[in-house]
Amino acid sequence: MPGWNRHSGHAVALPIHNIDTDQLIPSRFMSTRRKEGYGGFLLHDLRKDESGDDHPHFPLNRHRHASLLVAGRNFGSGSSREAAVYALVDAGIRAVFAPSFGDIFAGNAVNNGLLPARVSEDDYTLLVRILGESTEPADVALESGKLSVGEIEVSFSLDPSWRTKLINGWDDIDQTLQHVADIERHKTSWNQNAPWARPAAEAQRS
Amino acid sequence: MTAPSTLLDQLWSAHEIVRRDDGSSLLWVDRHLVHEGSHHAFAKIEARGLAVAEPDRTFAVVDHYAPTRNRARISDPKIKYMVDTLRKNARKHGLRLFDLDDPGQGIVHVVGPEQGLTLPGLLINCGDSHTSTHGAFGALAFGIGATEVAHVLATQTIWQKKPAAMRLHIDGTLGPGVGAKDIALNWIAKLSADGAQGHAIEYSGSAVRALSMEGRMTLCNLSIEGGARFGLIAPDETTFSYLGGRSYAPRGAAWNAALEDWSKLRTDDAAHFDREIRLNARDIAPTVTWGTSPEQAIPVTSTIPDPTVLTNGKAEAVRDALDYMSLDAGRPIEGTPVDQVFVGSCTNGRIEDLRTAAAVLSGRKAKVPGLVSPGSALVKAQAEQEGLDRIFVEAGLEWAGAGCSMCVGMNGDLVAPGKRCASSTNRNFRGRQGPGARTHLMSPAMVAAAAVTGTITDVRPLLKGRVG
Ligand code: SF4
Numbered sequence: 001m002p003g004w005n006r007h008s009g010h011a012v013a014l015p016i017h018n019i020d021t022d023q024l025i026p027s028r029f030m031s032t033r034r035k036e037g038y039g040g041f042l043l044h045d046l047r048k049d050e051s052g053d054d055h056p057h058f059p060l061n062r063h064r065h066a067s068l069l070v071a072g073r074n075f076g077s078g079s080s081r082e083a084a085v086y087a088l089v090d091a092g093i094r095a096v097f098a099p100s101f102g103d104i105f106a107g108n109a110v111n112n113g114l115l116p117a118r119v120s121e122d123d124y125t126l127l128v129r130i131l132g133e134s135t136e137p138a139d140v141a142l143e144s145g146k147l148s149v150g151e152i153e154v155s156f157s158l159d160p161s162w163r164t165k166l167i168n169g170w171d172d173i174d175q176t177l178q179h180v181a182d183i184e185r186h187k188t189s190w191n192q193n194a195p196w197a198r199p200a201a202e203a204q205r206s
Numbered sequence: 207m208t209a210p211s212t213l214l215d216q217l218w219s220a221h222e223i224v225r226r227d228d229g230s231s232l233l234w235v236d237r238h239l240v241h242e243g244s245h246h247a248f249a250k251i252e253a254r255g256l257a258v259a260e261p262d263r264t265f266a267v268v269d270h271y272a273p274t275r276n277r278a279r280i281s282d283p284k285i286k287y288m289v290d291t292l293r294k295n296a297r298k299h300g301l302r303l304f305d306l307d308d309p310g311q312g313i314v315h316v317v318g319p320e321q322g323l324t325l326p327g328l329l330i331n332c333g334d335s336h337t338s339t340h341g342a343f344g345a346l347a348f349g350i351g352a353t354e355v356a357h358v359l360a361t362q363t364i365w366q367k368k369p370a371a372m373r374l375h376i377d378g379t380l381g382p383g384v385g386a387k388d389i390a391l392n393w394i395a396k397l398s399a400d401g402a403q404g405h406a407i408e409y410s411g412s413a414v415r416a417l418s419m420e421g422r423m424t425l426c427n428l429s430i431e432g433g434a435r436f437g438l439i440a441p442d443e444t445t446f447s448y449l450g451g452r453s454y455a456p457r458g459a460a461w462n463a464a465l466e467d468w469s470k471l472r473t474d475d476a477a478h479f480d481r482e483i484r485l486n487a488r489d490i491a492p493t494v495t496w497g498t499s500p501e502q503a504i505p506v507t508s509t510i511p512d513p514t515v516l517t518n519g520k521a522e523a524v525r526d527a528l529d530y531m532s533l534d535a536g537r538p539i540e541g542t543p544v545d546q547v548f549v550g551s552c553t554n555g556r557i558e559d560l561r562t563a564a565a566v567l568s569g570r571k572a573k574v575p576g577l578v579s580p581g582s583a584l585v586k587a588q589a590e591q592e593g594l595d596r597i598f599v600e601a602g603l604e605w606a607g608a609g610c611s612m613c614v615g616m617n618g619d620l621v622a623p624g625k626r627c628a629s630s631t632n633r634n635f636r637g638r639q640g641p642g643a644r645t646h647l648m649s650p651a652m653v654a655a656a657a658v659t660g661t662i663t664d665v666r667p668l669l670k671g672r673v674g
Contacts, residue, residue, distance in 0.1 A: 017523050018399055018499045022635040027616050031271075031284045034246060045637050050623070074400040077433065078635060080335040082246060082352035100400045103435050104335055108351035159367065161228035172353070173254070176361045179224055179232060183363055186223045186234050194220075196456035196464035197236050197328060199262065 001113045003169030009067030011138035013131040017072035024084035039090035063135040070127045071098045076105025085112045110162045117156035210474035217346040221329045238264045239332035242271045242288040247355035248295040258299040260362040266296040266303040267314045270616045272609030277306045312582020312608045315339040315552035322452025326441035326468040338429040342422035344441035344471045370480040372405040376413040378487035383666040386421035387649035390428035391493040391503040399501040406436035413487035419448040420558035427553045431500040440472040495634045495647040497527030506664045512536040542662040545625040547576035551613035554630035555581030559650040564594040566654035567601040573660030576603040579611035615640045628656035
């Protein structure tokens with residue numbers, strides 16, 4: 001996953017609270033292999049009517065080129081399905097700005113290069129007002145934690161470890177493999193101190 | 207003397223391998239539970255040519271796509287593909303698989319405890335948000351995404367920032383017909399669906415101590431619906447007697463050593479919590495959701511919120527939810543007709559849940575159709591031994607096999623568009639039980655009451671003179 005620091009694109013507002021991961025991708029699409037692409041599933045049941053046609057008024061249908069999403073609080077709550085992030089990323093979304101995020105979703109986002117940026121309730125309201133139903137050119141700077149839309153600039157917060165990870169495009173497995181000796185040491189002492197922690201059937205076998 | 211510590215502190219330090227300057231800890235994982243949905247993670251380690259680091263600590267369960275009927279022959283190719291992929295990965299990596307015909311098969315969060323895989327003092331991960339369930343045993347248990355699942359598969363460790371500590375203290379006695387589900391919906395309604403974000407909740411107080419393991423699991427299971435990834439309850443005699451003799455639980459000398467260590471797992475009296483919330487069990491009524499978020503919950507005796515009188519910025523969300531749910535503002539929630547009922551899921555598909563539903567349904571007929579799917583094959587066998595299946599069938603409900611079933615509908619057990627379902631599950635999100643489905647969350651006893659009257663109903667009068 002390549003790292004990134006700045007992004008210029010177009011922002012669009014989806015002023016709804018509690019957009020859960022079941023909305024981001026309904027479960028019936030989740031058996032799809034990643035290489036087949038998840039973009040078409042993004043917010044499927046909100047975007048499309050029963051016959052599969054796009055609702056003409058839905059913000060993301062009107063502004064398909066948007067790469068920055070402003071959304072209500074508790075974005076990505078619910079299921080741990082990383083497919084919700086795949087749907088956003090495959091649809092070209094690079095960052096989501098919301099007053100709060102589901103914890104697991106936010107972690108999944110960072111693992112896929114998608115920025116979950118927390119903005120204050122006031123800035124959320126301001127962004128929604130500025131964007132309305134249209135779209136505006138916008139810039140994100142990860143290092144300084146700023147989003148600018150036209151004339152205005154708002155700050156967003158992000159866990160420092162996530163910032164570093166996004167900028168460097170770090171992969172956790174690579175990071176962890178540097179600690180192999182520590183892991184082995186911990187495992188040995190834990191096996192000794194908590195002999196009950198190994199599954200009993202395994203203990204019997206060995 | 208060491209500083210007073212919380213149960214969270216104790217579990218965290220026991221599992222912490224290293225801590226980075228940015229505050230992230232690398233934690234050792236004792237149990238990793240995987241299911242059909244883990245296919246992305248297996249594909250990821252495959253792409254890097256990595257093996258499963260600790261196959262003996264990794265357990266695979268067929269649950270999300272498990273057919274609840276005619277399971278020997280899966281006709282839907284998508285479902286067959288998902289189950290076969292898990293089988294293939296389990297075989298390839300040498301994992302113990304609880305397959306469809308295994309007597310121990312069931313929903314991952316029911317199977318773990320039931321098999322004694324879930325124990326106090328462990329760290330348990332699963333690619334599923336309701337992994338918080340296992341915290342009921344005093345384990346550090348949390349749901350993770352596919353990239354993290356791949357990481358645990360490859361390294362048996364997980365990077366995690368320590369959450370803030372929150373205590374939810376519940377004293378008092380629950381009234382008849384009121385259970386752990388009602389406690390959970392109650393606090394989530396008070397604090398909102400993101401109220402506990404970034405926190406691990408430790409549940410304490412006499413009302414929590416009085417709960418069975420089943421009730422404690424329900425409570426911890428729903429932690430995630432209030433935004434917390436972790437739920438914790440200090441282990442005690444109830445925990446130990448539940449675990450004794452379970453398949454994978456320690457035996458002999460290891461069991462005695464375990465009891466000694468586990469008894470020490472408790473929050474010190476002077477320990478600090480970042481947040482403390484107190485509730486009294488006496489004030490909690492049977493609770494139901496009316497909207498499309500678990501925070502949209504009210505006592506069954508209450509009226510549906512009216513967006514025109516709301517001033518807290520939630521009016522728009524209330525209007526949207528009422529529209530989706532096709533409900534009238536200001537009307538009593540009780541008496542709302544339902545089209546069907548569902549009893550099951552990792553929240554309320556355990557033996558005690560089936561018993562409370564059966565206590566209401568015994569000798570009565572359901573006015574609407576419904577499905578009962580036990581949380582595991584062991585729960586199913588136990589229920590059949592107790593004759594609960596006959597009570598459900600004689601009431602007119604369908605008795606099916608174990609799995610996630612209608613909680614998420616991946617196996618084809620769906621609520622049809624526009625239909626209203628009284629459900630013992632955990633998410634009333636739009637379309638969760640099927641596109642256009644309308645879900646009302648409630649306890650299994652309340653679901654049974656809804657079956658009997660065909661409407662949302664206070665279960666308490668129906669329990670008079672019965673053991674519920
Ligand atoms: S029963 Fe429902 S909530 Fe529980 S693991 Fe299965 S799908 Fe998830």
